[in-house]
Amino acid sequence: MxxxxxxxxxxxxxxxxFGQYMKDLYHAPVYKVNVDAGFTCPNRDGSIATGGCIxxxxxxxxxxxxxxxxxxxxQIEKGIPYLRSRYGAEKFIVYFQPFTNTxxxxxxxxxxxxxxxxNPGVVGLAIGTRPDCIDRAKIALLERLARExxxxxxxxxxxxxxATLQFINRGHDYACFQEAxxxxxxxxxxxxxxxxxxxxxxxxxxxxxMAGEISRQPIEFLKIHQLxxxxxxxxxxxxxxxxxxxFTYEEYIAMLADFLELLSPDIILQRLFxxxxxxxxxAPVWNKTRSEVLRDLDxxxxxxxxxxxxxxxx
Ligand code: SF4
Numbered sequence: 001m002x003x004x005x006x007x008x009x010x011x012x013x014x015x016x017x018f019g020q021y022m023k024d025l026y027h028a029p030v031y032k033v034n035v036d037a038g039f040t041c042p043n044r045d046g047s048i049a050t051g052g053c054i055x056x057x058x059x060x061x062x063x064x065x066x067x068x069x070x071x072x073x074x075q076i077e078k079g080i081p082y083l084r085s086r087y088g089a090e091k092f093i094v095y096f097q098p099f100t101n102t103x104x105x106x107x108x109x110x111x112x113x114x115x116x117x118x119n120p121g122v123v124g125l126a127i128g129t130r131p132d133c134i135d136r137a138k139i140a141l142l143e144r145l146a147r148e149x150x151x152x153x154x155x156x157x158x159x160x161x162x163a164t165l166q167f168i169n170r171g172h173d174y175a176c177f178q179e180a181x182x183x184x185x186x187x188x189x190x191x192x193x194x195x196x197x198x199x200x201x202x203x204x205x206x207x208x209x210m211a212g213e214i215s216r217q218p219i220e221f222l223k224i225h226q227l228x229x230x231x232x233x234x235x236x237x238x239x240x241x242x243x244x245x246x247f248t249y250e251e252y253i254a255m256l257a258d259f260l261e262l263l264s265p266d267i268i269l270q271r272l273f274x275x276x277x278x279x280x281x282x283a284p285v286w287n288k289t290r291s292e293v294l295r296d297l298d299x300x301x302x303x304x305x306x307x308x309x310x311x312x313x314x
Contacts, residue, residue, distance in 0.1 A: 014308060015307065016265070016268045018268050022091075029087065029088055031089035031093070032095040033080060034097045035096060036075070036097065039096075039100055042130070053168050053170055054235040055196070057230045073115065073119070077119075091122075093125065093152075094125050094126070101127045102153075125151050126152045126192075129154070129156070130156055130172065131179070132180070134184070139183050139189065143188055143189055153189055154192035154270075155181065155193050155194065159199060160177075161174070161202060161206065181193070191220055193214060193222055208255075212312075220268060223270045239282060246283045249286045249288060252273070253297055257306060260309075261306050262311050264309060265307075272293070272294070
């Protein structure tokens with residue numbers, strides 16, 4: 001089913017949120033179970049580079065139960081009861097999160113993806129990957145799976161500007177992302193993208209211009225978050241030697257509202273901010289909970305009388 005076929009219900013939030021979208025689709029609360037299937041990344045193992053993206057520390061975004069020391073089945077078995085009791089979750093998307101989750105042969109991918117889907121309550125997969133780790137054979141596999149389940153591929157992009165992609169050592173350019181999205185769109189596989197706002201290589205206007213650019217791509221889902229400098233990364237070394245401004249909390253809330261106004265109203269927002277653990281976060285330090293950020297964004301957008309897509313052409 002296409003995202004545009006799901007009606008937008010009146011919501012307190014002034015943008016299309018992933019949780020509500022999935023609830024409308026499955027008539028039940030749907031939550032992600034994060035898993036580490038033991039993949040690596042070509043930007044770390046030497047295939048493309050060894051240093052990885054300069055901001056990358058996979059410990060900054062994965063829950064403790066998401067570890068390749070447990071089998072895929074064990075991680076799912078551990079994650080589901082927790083999500084049921086903590087959040088009242090009823091259905092589940094298995095989220096292949098750390099590193100590059102299409103970086104293996106089609107046979108290995110099929111075994112892992114089917115193993116994940118073969119758990120009661122699991123209605124689909126979200127697969128985080130790089131746009132240079134997809135090809136027609138892998139898309140064909142995902143297309144087959146998408147006839148049976150909800151399959152979402154999330155392409156890491158971070159910026160549409162090649163100068164930034166070079167600065168952060170992504171190892172691919174914007175054209176590579178566009179080609180991956182072109183291969184995926186229209187196959188029944190849902191397409192997502194991931195952007196970071198706040199790289200020191202970009203002006204505020206350039207960051208805002210990404211909303212229009214990404215809206216012109218055939219993507220249905222988007223994650224955006226503020227740049228976070230975390231320990232153990234090349235970016236942290238760079239920041240220590242040559243500090244650059246990061247978003248204050250108030251600046252970022254205003255930035256998000258501006259960005260959402262310029263974003264297509266059809267795109268579903270999967271994430272709006274990042275929250276690295278306190279013990280590894282260098283900057284910016286906000287000390288805000290998830291619900292506080294969402295509450296403050298709502299209040300700010302309400303005060304401005306704005307909503308997602310307000311400034312896009314009808
Ligand atoms: S592609 Fe992803 S996993 Fe690989 S280095 Fe970059 S951020 Fe890290």
